[in-house]
Amino acid sequence: MAKYPIVHLPDDEPYRVWRLFPDTFIIHYGEALDTFLLLGEEKALLIDTAYGRGEFPNLVDSCIGDRELLVVNTHGHYDHTAGNPFYPRVYMHENAKAYADRAFGPQDPAWVANMPYPNYEKIAIDDGYVFDLGGRTVEVLYTPAHCDSSLTFLDHGRRLLFSGDEFDASQANLNHLGSVRAFLKNCKRLKEREAEFDFIMPNHNGSPVEKGYLDDFITCAQHIVDGCPDTVSRDGLPEYMVGFWGDLTARAEVNLAAINYVALEPEEFMSKVKIPGVD
Numbered sequence: 270m271a272k273y274p275i276v277h278l279p280d281d282e283p284y285r286v287w288r289l290f291p292d293t294f295i296i297h298y299g300e301a302l303d304t305f306l307l308l309g310e311e312k313a314l315l316i317d318t319a320y321g322r323g324e325f326p327n328l329v330d331s332c333i334g335d336r337e338l339l340v341v342n343t344h345g346h347y348d349h350t351a352g353n354p355f356y357p358r359v360y361m362h363e364n365a366k367a368y369a370d371r372a373f374g375p376q377d378p379a380w381v382a383n384m385p386y387p388n389y390e391k392i393a394i395d396d397g398y399v400f401d402l403g404g405r406t407v408e409v410l411y412t413p414a415h416c417d418s419s420l421t422f423l424d425h426g427r428r429l430l431f432s433g434d435e436f437d438a439s440q441a442n443l444n445h446l447g448s449v450r451a452f453l454k455n456c457k458r459l460k461e462r463e464a465e466f467d468f469i470m471p472n473h474n475g476s477p478v479e480k481g482y483l484d485d486f487i488t489c490a491q492h493i494v495d496g497c498p499d500t501v502s503r504d505g506l507p508e509y510m511v512g513f514w515g516d517l518t519a520r521a522e523v524n525l526a527a528i529n530y531v532a533l534e535p536e537e538f539m540s541k542v543k544i545p546g547v548d
């Protein structure tokens with residue numbers, strides 16, 4: 270019998286679950302959102318709780334056997350954190366605590382009330398923290414650019430790099446030129462560690478992806494920082510590829526790596542845009 274009672278909603282989207290390795294699951298929700306479940310000998314690590322909709326906690330439960338479950342967020346945006354209250358405690362970066370529970374819009378009250386831990390404990394972790402799952406360690410890197418709470422995870426067991434929303438197979442969604450500089454610095458740091466992983470696992474738009482993306486993202490970001498961006502037209506692109514900032518957004522592309530950003534310094538950016546619930 271399923272462990273968690275579920276409140277189903279009319280706009281719940283379907284899940285697809287598959288094994289990448291015998292001890293590594295991808296739990297895919299709707300069109301393009303992935304969460305990841307890593308099994309060690311003693312513990313399991315759930316990377317993000319997506320929207321927490323439908324049978325999410327039961328799907329996770331059905332994969333972990335009798336292992337203790339640890340839950341962590343790549344960052345504090347609601348498409349990665351909404352299912353957190355199914356669990357008594359969730360690891361995240363300190364900055365995520367302020368907005369991890371901030372929904373993008375109104376939530377169904379019966380669905381919210383169904384989750385057992387509305388005041389779940391938020392445990393801050395930072396660069397250098399290591400999850401030991403038993404025969405499998407996962408190292409935490411702090412990589413803020415898309416978001417000020419972004420954590421990247423280096424799975425030493427299966428040689429995977431979990432990049433959250435810092436970048437995915439379609440783009441990096443950034444804010445201003447300061448974000449692009451931070452992104453470039455982070456990518457260069459990951460590049461220095463690339464001998465330690467074989468594939469990159471973003472949360473959106475396809476996972477895994479090959480690590481050559483990192484080279485293209487570095488080139489793309491470097492050209493923006495140097496004032497010679499590889500700008501392309503955003504006309505006709507699907508909504509998920511146009512970035513967050515309307516007509517202020519520029520898109521630069523190098524091979525398959527694209528960066529959506531606003532070509533303004535942070536102060537000017539803050540004066541021009543209205544920051545929505547997501548920041």
Ligand SMILES: [Zn+2]
Pocket residue numbers: 346348349434472473
């Ligand atoms: Zn996301």
